Amino acid sequence: MYLSGLVKKEFGRIKSDKRTLVLIFAIPIILIVIFGLTSGGGPTAYFNAAIITRDKELCNCYNSTDGYDDIFIEVVDDDCEAWGLFDDFESEDDDDYDKIFDKCVELLRDEIIDVFIILPDDFSERITNDNDTEIIYYIDGSDKQAKDAVEVALQEPIGKFRLEIGKTVNFTTMTPYLEYEVPFWESQVLNYAFATIASMLILGLLMNLTSLSIVSEKPLPRMLLTPTAKDEIILSKLIANTIIMILQVTEIFIMSAIFGLYCLGSLFELYLVLLMTGFCGICMGLFISAISKTEQVANQLYMMFFIIVIMFSGAFINIESLPLAMQIIINSLPLSHSIPLIVSITMKGLPIDYAHLASLALISTTFAVMAYIAFRFKKVEV
Amino acid sequence: MSTGNLKDIVVNVENLEVTFDEKKIIRNVSFNVRRGEIIGFFGISGAGKTTIIRVLTCQISKKNWTGNVNVTNLSPGSKKNYAKILSNIGYVPQLEELNLYYDLTPLKNVEVFASCYGMKKKEAKNIAMELFSILDIPEDTWNKPLKKMSGGEKKRVSMAIGLIHKPDILFLDEPTTGVDAAKRYDVLSYLKKLNRRLGTTMFLITHDMEAALIVDRAAILRDGKLLEFDSNSNLITSLPNNGLVARFSIENLNEEKINIIKRFPNAPNIKTIRVGNETLEVLMDDFEKNLSKLIQFMMENGLKINAMSRDVAAFRRYFQLRIQEEEEKERLIRIQQDAIEEVEI
Ligand SMILES: Nc1ncnc2c1ncn2[C@@H]1O[C@H](COP(=O)(O)OP(=O)(O)OP(=O)(O)O)[C@@H](O)[C@H]1O
Numbered sequence: 001m002y003l004s005g006l007v008k009k010e011f012g013r014i015k016s017d018k019r020t021l022v023l024i025f026a027i028p029i030i031l032i033v034i035f036g037l038t039s040g041g042g043p044t045a046y047f048n049a050a051i052i053t054r055d056k057e058l059c060n061c062y063n064s065t066d067g068y069d070d071i072f073i074e075v076v077d078d079d080c081e082a083w084g085l086f087d088d089f090e091s092e093d094d095d096d097y098d099k100i101f102d103k104c105v106e107l108l109r110d111e112i113i114d115v116f117i118i119l120p121d122d123f124s125e126r127i128t129n130d131n132d133t134e135i136i137y138y139i140d141g142s143d144k145q146a147k148d149a150v151e152v153a154l155q156e157p158i159g160k161f162r163l164e165i166g167k168t169v170n171f172t173t174m175t176p177y178l179e180y181e182v183p184f185w186e187s188q189v190l191n192y193a194f195a196t197i198a199s200m201l202i203l204g205l206l207m208n209l210t211s212l213s214i215v216s217e218k219p220l221p222r223m224l225l226t227p228t229a230k231d232e233i234i235l236s237k238l239i240a241n242t243i244i245m246i247l248q249v250t251e252i253f254i255m256s257a258i259f260g261l262y263c264l265g266s267l268f269e270l271y272l273v274l275l276m277t278g279f280c281g282i283c284m285g286l287f288i289s290a291i292s293k294t295e296q297v298a299n300q301l302y303m304m305f306f307i308i309v310i311m312f313s314g315a316f317i318n319i320e321s322l323p324l325a326m327q328i329i330i331n332s333l334p335l336s337h338s339i340p341l342i343v344s345i346t347m348k349g350l351p352i353d354y355a356h357l358a359s360l361a362l363i364s365t366t367f368a369v370m371a372y373i374a375f376r377f378k379k380v381e382v
Numbered sequence: 383m384s385t386g387n388l389k390d391i392v393v394n395v396e397n398l399e400v401t402f403d404e405k406k407i408i409r410n411v412s413f414n415v416r417r418g419e420i421i422g423f424f425g426i427s428g429a430g431k432t433t434i435i436r437v438l439t440c441q442i443s444k445k446n447w448t449g450n451v452n453v454t455n456l457s458p459g460s461k462k463n464y465a466k467i468l469s470n471i472g473y474v475p476q477l478e479e480l481n482l483y484y485d486l487t488p489l490k491n492v493e494v495f496a497s498c499y500g501m502k503k504k505e506a507k508n509i510a511m512e513l514f515s516i517l518d519i520p521e522d523t524w525n526k527p528l529k530k531m532s533g534g535e536k537k538r539v540s541m542a543i544g545l546i547h548k549p550d551i552l553f554l555d556e557p558t559t560g561v562d563a564a565k566r567y568d569v570l571s572y573l574k575k576l577n578r579r580l581g582t583t584m585f586l587i588t589h590d591m592e593a594a595l596i597v598d599r600a601a602i603l604r605d606g607k608l609l610e611f612d613s614n615s616n617l618i619t620s621l622p623n624n625g626l627v628a629r630f631s632i633e634n635l636n637e638e639k640i641n642i643i644k645r646f647p648n649a650p651n652i653k654t655i656r657v658g659n660e661t662l663e664v665l666m667d668d669f670e671k672n673l674s675k676l677i678q679f680m681m682e683n684g685l686k687i688n689a690m691s692r693d694v695a696a697f698r699r700y701f702q703l704r705i706q707e708e709e710e711k712e713r714l715i716r717i718q719q720d721a722i723e724e725v726e727i
């Protein structure tokens with residue numbers, strides 16, 4: 001095997017291409033810094049909350065004295081970086097509840113608190129039985145930015161609460177908005193941006209890098225007049241670009257941590273997803289490079305692929321409402337898996353969804369195999 | 383033809399025929415090459431020079447050719463011989479950019495290609511340094527990116543890369559094309575130098591007749607046929623009177639005047655080559671005896687001779703004559719065929 005020499009050559013070529021290197025390593029830094037600074041470096045926004053619990057604790061739950069509502073209150077009070085507890089109220093009956101509710105609305109209007117949360121009367125019961133439960137929260141809906149921020153930040157206590165009790169119950173958060181009229185489906189700020197930006201950056205830049213790696217190598221036909229086999233050449237490209245990819249992903253990972261990435265789930269799993277996304281980009285790039293006759297064609301194909309991948313990432317279209325054929329297309333492209341994976345790991349603190357991860361692996365493999373076949377049949381002549 | 387023993391034959395081609403899309407590109411070509419020879423492949427564009435070399439370098443699938451071909455005693459007809467053959471031969475493409483990574487330094491390039499032959503870095507570096515010094519590549523450029531080197535230096539690095547694994551045979555595609563006149567001789571003399579120092583067999587594909595200066599044997603190709611395969615001097619002495627030519631400078635030279643000369647009665651085998659606007663070279667049997675008669679004949683026919691000199695034909699003349707002769711033959715055959723067809727109708 002002459003692989004190590006070939007891999008070194010690939011590095012030599014990548015290294016001498018300063019423009020691409022800058023693209024690969026500087027752009028993520030710039031974007032993360034901008035994005036980190038504008039969003040205040042992560043969840044530094046601090047929310048003051050009041051909690052009304054109507055929980056009847058109609059069960060022998062958690063332990064005999066505390067219900068799950070108390071745990072939730074504790075989590076908000078002690079464990080959450082973005083949250084402070086203004087007060088908690090226990091309502092015994094409806095009269096009581098009405099009075100407390102009015103008081104909280106007043107606090108909200110006076111901007112003493114940012115949000116008040118209501119835990120329903122079957123809170124502990126449903127959690128004990130592993131049923132989904134709901135959390136109702138009231139905010140000042142007129143302040144759209146605050147509303148968005150609270151919506152995202154609410155994932156923190158929920159995630160931490162899940163960890164604390166060791167259950168993955170689903171919480172439906174509801175904002176009735178009584179007298180406020182701001183739609184509640186607005187996209188979220190910090191973490192949602194991370195999921196889209198990071199996966200697009202990684203996929204796009206690496207696809208760009210690799211999409212030129214075969215077409216732009218002029219001495220390639222000459223290389224094939226040595227005992228070196230085509231297999232080794234394409235493998236060396238895969239290896240060299242993968243190493244660059246690992247460096248880039250690590251950089252993005254560290255940079256975003258420094259600039260306050262808010263990740264509720266496992267950091268390792270997040271890293272894994274980013275790596276898989278990068279690998280997809282490399283395999284797609286190699287495929288483009290293998291089927292292109294000239295650099296110009298490769299550049300155009302790259303643009304086309306990238307636009308399609310972004311359009312069908314699911315970030316702009318709601319996938320479920322589309323016809324089946326469309327859903328299949330979207331699911332065979334990487335971002336429709338990467339983005340939900342990152343969102344659910346960082347914001348929801350959910351464990352990794354292996355179906356999505358497997359899809360990413362499948363997409364990469366498919367493109368790698370297609371690149372290999374295309375390269376085998378590619379006519380290269382001196 | 384060959385007197386050397388069989389072991390010394392590095393390339394052996396018998397009855398090679400190459401067909402692309404039902405069209406015969408190479409017809410019945412046979413030749414042998416001995417170790418250490420420099421072979422020149424001459425022929426006008428489209429003659430099939432590159433095609434023959436591509437057969438020898440495993441670039442044409444066996445589907446497209448028939449015949450018996452051996453390169454370093456291995457047949458490029460079988461895929462499993464490819465790796466062995468390719469490690470026994472070197473190749474220098476016409477354009478350096480197809481042979482070199484311009485972003486890397488000469489030594490890095492050496493390393494890359496050496497690793498393709500499974501060579502150790504150290505060993506490759508030693509060979510490279512030897513080659514670089516034979517080729518006078520300045521030492522201070524060895525570690526600078528290739529794109530900063532001059533065209534001539536790149537060409538020489540390219541030759542060194544072709545020889546890095548000490549191949550038995552080196553193929554060079556148009557090594558002097560695109561190089562200015564003075565440097566052309568440099569390239570040729572470097573090739574000769576390498577050939578003598580390393581004993582590498584070399585194949586030059588070329589349009590450049592000057593390359594004949596360094597070749598041991600020249601192959602002349604036309605239309606896929608191998609017309610001649612012999613040494614420069616043998617080819618020239620096969621001309622009438624060992625290639626002696628008379629060069630005339632004739633006022634207002636034109637086709638008509640040339641045709642008059644061709645009718646010179648004393649030497650029916652007379653050959654003419656127009657080598658300039660007013661310059662004509664003439665070869666004929668019994669040169670010494672006929673020369674004065676020719677001059678007289680020309681003057682009698684109203685040709686005004688401004689100057690005259692004698693010379694021995696260079697390879698360039700031989701090549702032109704040989705191609706002319708072939709064209710003439712083909713023309714005659716065509717006329718005959720047409721005549722036959724007419725009779726049939
Ligand atoms: N792959 C191919 N398919 C079809 N025809 C081909 C192919 N390769 C070469 N030919 C034809 O074979 C003929 C000989 O080509 P070749 O390249 O060997 O010529 P050459 O002597 O090297 O010419 P040049 O001096 O221009 O390089 C040409 O007419 C060319 O069109």
Ligand SMILES: [Mg+2]
Pocket residue numbers: 431432433587
């Ligand atoms: Mg050619």
